[in-house]
Amino acid sequence: MDILEAIFTRRSIRKYTGEEITEEQLNIILRAGFAAPSAHNKQPWHFVVLREKKTLENIAQVHPYAKMLPQAGCGIVVCGDSNVETRPGFLAEDCSAAIQNMLLAAHGIGLGAVWCGLYPVTRLTKSVTGVMEFPEHIVPIGLVVIGHKNEDKQTIDRFDAEKVHYEKW
Numbered sequence: 583m584d585i586l587e588a589i590f591t592r593r594s595i596r597k598y599t600g601e602e603i604t605e606e607q608l609n610i611i612l613r614a615g616f617a618a619p620s621a622h623n624k625q626p627w628h629f630v631v632l633r634e635k636k637t638l639e640n641i642a643q644v645h646p647y648a649k650m651l652p653q654a655g656c657g658i659v660v661c662g663d664s665n666v667e668t669r670p671g672f673l674a675e676d677c678s679a680a681i682q683n684m685l686l687a688a689h690g691i692g693l694g695a696v697w698c699g700l701y702p703v704t705r706l707t708k709s710v711t712g713v714m715e716f717p718e719h720i721v722p723i724g725l726v727v728i729g730h731k732n733e734d735k736q737t738i739d740r741f742d743a744e745k746v747h748y749e750k751w
């Protein structure tokens with residue numbers, strides 16, 4: 583799929599068939615995450631792949647808006663290493679760039695995906711840290727839920743000329 587087509591047609595998919603994604607598909611999505619830009623090129627991310635039913639259920643239990651995770655069959659928790667953060671805030675920005683790359687890659691290869699937020703909701707980051715046994719310097723930023731689509735979503739044009747400013751406000 584062409585990059586612009588991918589950007590303009592990507593939607594959050596929350597209904598899945600349950601069919602497993604392949605290792606090759608997972609690998610493409612991970613590589614897309616690693617390809618993201620990052621402040622000072624620190625690449626502070628870690629990607630925790632979740633595929634076991636029990637783990638998917640455990641995360642769905644603590645995240646009220648990620649209940650689709652077990653049905654999707656695959657989740658990737660994108661975490662940042664706070665020891666590598668150069669300035670407060672960059673960790674979340676870097677990991678968010680990786681997440682968006684992964685969403686687009688999943689869409690580009692015909693899969694469905696949705697970004698489930700973790701950071702900065704302390705309740706969620708704490709719960710996920712507990713379930714995943716993250717060390718203290720690892721901050722879970724977001725969860726990418728991935729699977730085979732079981733819904734079709736319309737493309738939406740969100741361009742809003744009132745939010746575009748030229749030269750000054």
Ligand SMILES: Cc1cc2nc3c(=O)[nH]c(=O)nc-3n(C[C@H](O)[C@H](O)[C@H](O)COP(=O)(O)O)c2cc1C
Nearest residue numbers: 592593594595596647648696697698699700724735
């Ligand atoms: C930081 C962030 C957190 C989000 N958290 C959730 C979530 O927990 N569960 C969910 O189903 N969707 C979540 N979303 C997806 C948004 O609801 C979705 O992107 C938005 O409604 C626009 O729809 P679209 O992705 O189909 O264009 C999140 C998106 C972002 C960027």
